[in-house]
Amino acid sequence: MYKYSDIDKKIIASRVKQFENQVNRRIEGRLTEEEFKPLRLMNGLYLQLHAYMLRIAIPYGELSSKQLRKIAFIADKYDRGYGHFTTRQNIQFNWPKLLEVPEILRELSSVEMHAIQTSGNCIRNISSDHLAGLTLNEIEDPRPWCEIIRKWSTFHPEFSFLPRKFKIAVIGCTEDRAAMLVHDIGLRIIKRKNQVGFEIFVGGGQGRTPIIGKKIRDFLPKKDILNYLEAILTTYNQEGRRDNIYKARIKILVRELGIEKFRSLVEENFSKLSNKELEIDDKSIEEIFGFFRLPPLKPNTNQIPSKNNxxxxxxxxxxxxxxxxxxxxxxxxxxxxxxxxxxxxxxxxxxxxxxxxxxxxxxxxxxxxxxxxxxxxxxxxxxxxxxxxxxxQNLATPNLGLITDTICCPGMDYCALATARSIPISQKISSHFNNYLKQKEIGDLKIKISGCINACGHHHVGNIGILGLDRKGQESYQITLGGSAKEDAAIGEIVGPSFSENDLIDAIEKILDTYKKHKRNKSDDFLSVFRRIGIKEFKKDLYDNFTKKA
Amino acid sequence: MAKKLQGETFLLSANELRSGKVVFFTSTGWSSSSSEAIKIKVDEIEKYEEISIKEEKKCIIISPKFVELDEAGNIRTLRDKIRNSGITIKI
Missing domain, CATH: 3.30.70.3340 (Alpha-Beta Plaits)
Structure with missing residues (x-):
């Protein structure tokens, strides 16, 4: 895994010191909250419903045992003994005290971790495929490219105050396990005529305006990636809206201009601004790849132990x-x-x-x-x-990819923006569908739950998406069907009027009944059935049943 | 801060600057217990708004807000109830 250079170490250490100074000035009243807020956000520190929340980056999802131990130490010493892994390969602590945050950041820096690029209108923590470097069908390991982009983007002077936050994901094969198509920029490593390069998507995102990324480049040679990213970011910086927070993401710009026009602006910037210094030579690429070599694994014929359990x-x-x-x-x-x-x-x-x-x-x-x-x-x-x-350790639950493997944001239990709770919904689903055989019978199914329209729980791309809303002071849950975050990415369609918390499990059961009724064979999963029969059938069964029940 | 208020009675709440914890304004200062908080009538809002601005300037609190009470004197919204009582789930 990547090891900090001396420059990296210096950057992080000076950042901790700088933030410590900013915290002291805030406590002493030399900085107002208005002045301090952007500074704390640049260090991953939010104010949530009950307390501050610190979001720590886990670049491209890679952790060492030493780092995980340090996170546990921080959880015990400075927080409440637990952490929350997020949907963008970060970890959040929900209860840190402002005065102790510089100490926490110092502890993190001792294991080459930080909270930079986890908040604010900058290029966020670069995310990737959690199976990077591990599978046979991969064209190339995406992690070194994440690190190259990380090095370029950290404290980039032009891109530290973008119109809005900016998320990039990189994958190295056809299978998308990183929700790449709902990122501001999605990069897929591909091979064309024996040359490895990038297929580039832009303008994807979730939130209140969910959009699947559009392809902006069929193929870009590897050496040009930073120049091309710089061209996209420059175009966004120049043309993106800053007058309306809800229209400031790049996806809105791409939608309003149209992909053709946006592409022509990017290509123009690419030819105008490209410079040799940003071109990556083979030696530099080789050097970064050196950090991501596999451990010494020797092919062997060891079999998985067969046990009667x-x-x-x-x-x-x-x-x-x-x-x-x-x-x-x-x-x-x-x-x-x-x-x-x-x-x-x-x-x-x-x-x-x-x-x-x-x-x-x-x-x-x-x-x-x-x-x-x-x-x-x-x-x-x-x-x-x-x-x-x-x-x-209660870490052997066999439910990967099944109905109880829900994605879920912190919701109104923690989040200041949430309009409803989401964790209790996830818990109800996991209790109701706890039986493994029942889950297997349902098959692969992604349920994703968000506590508000900002969609941190990725509900738009859930096969079944659940969005928590506030309807005249009551929590209410809107269901979407047919979303996908994979290579066949799709935004789910709203099935109809929302449900109360008490009716939600029944509603999911009804949706599953429709699925089972139309399932042709074992491999005919929920998404395939949905795409074949459409939302009308689900809607009819769901609301007819609820009407009859009422 | 008081622009969108509805209702008749409120509590003044905020987060403590240093710890971030939720606090309520009482006759003796800030407390983590809402039961000790001063019940504020709608026509007193301006007075307490001024207090909250001063407390913010003294670097004691951040993010002050008025918490609406219902007719029975209980916190009205779920968000404020969770803010007062803590998370609704077991860790």
């Missing part, structure tokens, strides 16, 4: 996938145990997982945008031992 077998089937090196597996750890808030991990779980990763996975842990964790390199013959240890 249903729970273990279910976990193997559901959560374990083959590694590109024969004899190894990738283990996906669900943070969606029954009755637990999705994405939350306690400090005890983090400490245990740090030890487990050292024992079983070369001290590496990955964080997924679906709020789960990954142990990337586990020897097949160790899987039963690993499962036993994960089970002790």
């Amino acid at each position: 249903h729970e273990y077998q279910n976990w193997i089937k559901q959560n374990v996938i083959p590694h590109k090196i024969q004899g190894y597996s990738i283990v996906q750890i669900s943070l969606k145990a029954p009755k637990k808030p999705p994405g939350d991990a306690t400090s005890n779980q983090m400490i245990a997982l740090a030890e487990i990763s050292e024992k079983f996975s070369f001290s590496e842990i990955r964080v997924t945008h679906e709020q789960n964790l990954v142990l990337p390199h586990v020897s097949n013959d160790e899987l039963f031992n690993l499962w036993n240890q994960l089970k002790i």
